[in-house]
Amino acid sequence: MAVSGTLTWLESLARFGIRPGLERIEAMLAELDDPQRAFAAIHVVGTNGKSTTTRMIEALLLDAGLTVGSTISPHVRSWSERIHVNGRQVDFEQAVARIRPAAERAGATQFEAITAAAFTAFADAGVAVAVVEAGLGGRWDATNVIGAGVVVLTNVALDHTDVLGDTREAIAAEKLAVVRPGAVVVVGQPEWALPARDAGAVEVVVGDGSQAIDLAVRGAEALLGARVDREPAARVRLPGRSEWRGAAPPELWDGAHNPAGVEFLLERVPPGPGFVVCSSILRDKDAGAMLERLAAAGPTLVATVASSSRALPADELAALARHHFTTVEVEPDPAAALARARALAGPEGRVLVTGSLYLLSDLAALATGVTP
Numbered sequence: 268m269a270v271s272g273t274l275t276w277l278e279s280l281a282r283f284g285i286r287p288g289l290e291r292i293e294a295m296l297a298e299l300d301d302p303q304r305a306f307a308a309i310h311v312v313g314t315n316g317k318s319t320t321t322r323m324i325e326a327l328l329l330d331a332g333l334t335v336g337s338t339i340s341p342h343v344r345s346w347s348e349r350i351h352v353n354g355r356q357v358d359f360e361q362a363v364a365r366i367r368p369a370a371e372r373a374g375a376t377q378f379e380a381i382t383a384a385a386f387t388a389f390a391d392a393g394v395a396v397a398v399v400e401a402g403l404g405g406r407w408d409a410t411n412v413i414g415a416g417v418v419v420l421t422n423v424a425l426d427h428t429d430v431l432g433d434t435r436e437a438i439a440a441e442k443l444a445v446v447r448p449g450a451v452v453v454v455g456q457p458e459w460a461l462p463a464r465d466a467g468a469v470e471v472v473v474g475d476g477s478q479a480i481d482l483a484v485r486g487a488e489a490l491l492g493a494r495v496d497r498e499p500a501a502r503v504r505l506p507g508r509s510e511w512r513g514a515a516p517p518e519l520w521d522g523a524h525n526p527a528g529v530e531f532l533l534e535r536v537p538p539g540p541g542f543v544v545c546s547s548i549l550r551d552k553d554a555g556a557m558l559e560r561l562a563a564a565g566p567t568l569v570a571t572v573a574s575s576s577r578a579l580p581a582d583e584l585a586a587l588a589r590h591h592f593t594t595v596e597v598e599p600d601p602a603a604a605l606a607r608a609r610a611l612a613g614p615e616g617r618v619l620v621t622g623s624l625y626l627l628s629d630l631a632a633l634a635t636g637v638t639p
Contacts, residue, residue, distance in 0.1 A: 273360045280377035287407035288466040289371045295383045298369040302390030308413040312442040315528045321400045323483030323500035330499040336389035336397040338443035344631045352392045358631045362388045382409040404431045406444035419453045419486040422476040424527035451489040464521030507627040509613035516612040526556040541565030545608040546622035547573040558591045566593035571604035573625035601629045
């Protein structure tokens with residue numbers, strides 16, 4: 268299958284945006300001989316921490332001797348982060364090219380195409396189990412075709428309320444809609460144990476939603492029916508998730524993109540001088556609440572704008588930030604904004620780059636010269 272222009276085509280699908288529903292992914296997969304039926308699965312849903320939990324489960328299952336596929340979203344450094352087989356990135360362009368004709372016939376969205384590419388890559392590789400991160404919610408998410416035997420619900424917070432509902436209970440119901448009768452469900456917050464049973468869980472395990480490694484261990488053990496050594500999960504590191512970069516000043520890159528994510532991040536920041544915050548936030552997020560929490564990191568913010576069409580313009584973000592920060596500067600270009608944040612922090616300060624994984628992806632691409 269020719270791969271020329273594959274990434275250009277994939278990136279063009281972003282114009283279709285998010286279109287919940289299963290009819291397109293089901294049509295694609297049927298044409299591809301239903302690859303999702305070729306392996307067992309663990310489905311990771313929740314508001315925050317899904318990617319880290321997914322990759323930690325992958326590491327634990329690999330250590331147990333299984334052949335494993337995993338898929339996460341979004342990526343930071345490159346598209347290839349999204350699909351792993353046996354702990355290694357697949358040839359992403361080849362995987363997408365493999366499903367492109369079916370995707371075009373189905374009118375697939377970008378996420379649906381990537382999901383089909385992941386499932387097909389897993390089936391082609393003969394993996395025993397796939398660890399699959401949901402994209403948005405659960406009920407109408409493209410990943411909700413796998414009928415997973417184990418579901419991990421990391422946590423539930425207010426996010427994507429325009430699609431999932433405006434209460435945590437409504438959002439949890441959308442996420443738990445992926446549960447099939449007889450599944451084992453691991454929940455990171457005890458209030459979702461009963462809803463998980465109501466959704467069809469045969470067993471509910473309550474873990475510590477503040478620790479991705481605890482949820483990963485419980486999820487892996489639920490699949491294996493045996494204890495696991497958590498050390499392989501402890502070694503997992505993902506780009507843009509509590510990632511320290513640079514030395515003078517030190518930089519913390521984290522894709523916290525909702526108020527709960529910001530709280531989680533700041534609770535785990537080691538003591539030190541205050542941060543200069545470099546941030547872009549999407550317009551469909553609760554930017555005011557995020558900025559209120561981010562102000563606890565330091566009094567200075569440089570507002571910028573990620574390449575996503577959903578990103579708030581830098582001047583609008585700055586206007587919101589002035590309610591919470593002592594000093595706010597506007598620099599629409601992400602690279603220039605980061606340079607300004609570094610200058611304001613000086614060698615004795617620290618820089619926090621956060622608010623959107625799209626911002627981190629833009630900056631990573633500029634640093635490497637490679638389109639993510």
